Amino acid sequence: MNIHEHQAKALLKEYGAPVAAGVAIFSVDEAEAAARSLPGPLYVVKSQIHAGGRGKGKFKELGPDAKGGVRLAKSIEEVVAHAKEMLGNTLVTAQTGEAGKQVNRLYVEDGADIARELYCSLLVDRSVGQVAFVVSTEGGMDIEAVAHDTPEKIVTVAINPEAGVTDADVAKIVAALKLDGVAAEDAKSLFPILYKAFSDTDMALLEVNPLIVMENGHLRVLDAKVSFDGNALFRHDNIKALRDESEEDSKEIEASKWDLAYVALDGNIGCMVNGAGLAMATMDIIKLYGKEPANFCDVGGGAGKDKVAAAFKIITADPKVEGILVNIFGGIMKCDVIAEGVVAAVQEVGLKVPLVVRLEGTNVELGKKILNESGLAITAADDLDDAAKKIVAAING
Numbered sequence: 174m175n176i177h178e179h180q181a182k183a184l185l186k187e188y189g190a191p192v193a194a195g196v197a198i199f200s201v202d203e204a205e206a207a208a209r210s211l212p213g214p215l216y217v218v219k220s221q222i223h224a225g226g227r228g229k230g231k232f233k234e235l236g237p238d239a240k241g242g243v244r245l246a247k248s249i250e251e252v253v254a255h256a257k258e259m260l261g262n263t264l265v266t267a268q269t270g271e272a273g274k275q276v277n278r279l280y281v282e283d284g285a286d287i288a289r290e291l292y293c294s295l296l297v298d299r300s301v302g303q304v305a306f307v308v309s310t311e312g313g314m315d316i317e318a319v320a321h322d323t324p325e326k327i328v329t330v331a332i333n334p335e336a337g338v339t340d341a342d343v344a345k346i347v348a349a350l351k352l353d354g355v356a357a358e359d360a361k362s363l364f365p366i367l368y369k370a371f372s373d374t375d376m377a378l379l380e381v382n383p384l385i386v387m388e389n390g391h392l393r394v395l396d397a398k399v400s401f402d403g404n405a406l407f408r409h410d411n412i413k414a415l416r417d418e419s420e421e422d423s424k425e426i427e428a429s430k431w432d433l434a435y436v437a438l439d440g441n442i443g444c445m446v447n448g449a450g451l452a453m454a455t456m457d458i459i460k461l462y463g464k465e466p467a468n469f470c471d472v473g474g475g476a477g478k479d480k481v482a483a484a485f486k487i488i489t490a491d492p493k494v495e496g497i498l499v500n501i502f503g504g505i506m507k508c509d510v511i512a513e514g515v516v517a518a519v520q521e522v523g524l525k526v527p528l529v530v531r532l533e534g535t536n537v538e539l540g541k542k543i544l545n546e547s548g549l550a551i552t553a554a555d556d557l558d559d560a561a562k563k564i565v566a567a568i569n570g
């Protein structure tokens with residue numbers, strides 16, 4: 174689950190990280206008061222969307238010459254003018270895709286005098302099985318380009334979970350970022366704070382780009398992008414409350430209510446599968462036969478009829494879906510439960526596209542019987558290969 178920059182900064186501030194004063198606003202009316210509460214004379218008006226690259230982004234409605242999604246302002250009037258121009262418009266960045274994202278809230282922040290822009294992120298480094306800092310002196314711009322062109326400028330420091338961030342770890346990061354004086358002093362508290370925030374709240378990613386050295390020598394978190402491990406959200410009610418559903422795919426929101434492992438994709442074959450491995454294999458074989466999956470969907474082992482029906486409805490509600498492939502290996506999951514769920518969902522929402530079902534395993538005969546007797550136009554398949562061929566053929570008509 175992702176959150177907005179202003180929420181991430183509020184969270185990091187609770188842990189003691191240095192962030193600027195700022196106010197989130199949802200309407201132009203709130204802009205003036207927000208700016209007045211800040212020290213000035215420099216302000217920054219920042220679009221709050223769940224995507225990076227906002228500074229270089231463009232508003233669809235404003236044309237190519239208008240300013241981007243992060244704007245400096247030198248007066249309160251200018252803050253208000255920016256807010257008027259930005260709120261409600263659609264920001265397109267390198268990360269939003271062509272459709273862009275509507276800006277429904279802004280963060281009005283105290284402007285910083287920047288001496289250097291650095292990069293710092295924390296992530297779970299699976300190669301060492303530890304949380305690691307990834308830092309670079311080349312912050313503020315496209316870190317992917319730095320990784321590609323000058324990988325030696327990116328330094329990874331993995332943290333031993335038992336020891337936490339040691340003085341030696343901080344020293345490595347300080348050296349990699351070429352910090353000295355007050356900034357090196359600030360580093361001693363900042364990096365352990367970031368690590369604690371990351372582990373306490375089960376983050377999957379914490380990206381501070383840029384982390385800045387200010388003209389006065391101090392460090393400041395200038396941008397913050399945070400995503401949390403969805404599987405750990407059940408133990409963080411305060412973080413769940415930060416969710417902004419307007420930023421998410423409506424199908425994925427519905428799926429998460431049913432605890433379905435569902436990811437919307439760009440293709441046009443809807444898939445309903447049990448087990449992540451089988452779901453991946455199903456997606457692979459669809460591609461092998463020349464089509465693209467519309468989603469990843471793992472209904473899991475213990476799904477009941479209602480959950481199966483919910484998954485099927487989410488898949489059929491996607492206008493891109495031209496055909497559906499149900500691929501179930503009944504181990505813990507019983508084939509008759511799947512069949513009942515599919516039939517219940519189709520009775521409720523109808524079936525406008527071809528449906529191929531491959532069932533195997535526990536109660537397979539009963540499952541097939543339920544489907545056969547339902548009177549629905551279902552194409553049965555014997556195995557995975559047969560199923561993929563049949564759904565691709567059905568779509569190609």
Ligand code: ADP
Binds near residue numbers: 243285
């Ligand atoms: P994004 O990464 O989405 O483009 P950032 O928050 O990193 O958004 O902002 C882009 C750039 O805007 C930063 O690299 C920095 O140069 C400038 N900037 C952002 N916030 C401030 C601020 N509070 N004071 C001064 N400059 C800022």
Ligand code: MG
Binds near residue numbers: 225382383396
């Ligand atoms: Mg940034």
